[in-house]
Amino acid sequence: MSYGQDVVFRALADPTRRGIFEHLCRKGDTTVVGLLAGAGVSQPVVSKHLKVLKGAGLVRDRHEGRYTYYTAQRDALAPLIDWTNQMTGFWQDRFDDLEDLLKRMDQ
8 A cells, every 4th residue: 555545544534534525525615614514523623634634635725815715635535546446356356266166166
């Protein structure tokens, strides 16, 4: 597993961070205040989670006047998608081998 995968997996392992990331994916750009309603945690906690998500490349921020808007970076999920595809292929091969074995045993 690559460093990028590790960072993304760790960042999304926390349910609150996953919820924040999902909120940004579904609803688009928003501020910390916009994230507070659905997060069920305090502003400092949301900010702390955003920092981790930014560090993993999953969230980007942009400043407009007094406000900071956060945006989900869906492309940052590429390492997870690649890993999932690799594991799908791995397990599909194993299931095919098992199916072949079972067919031979039935004969």
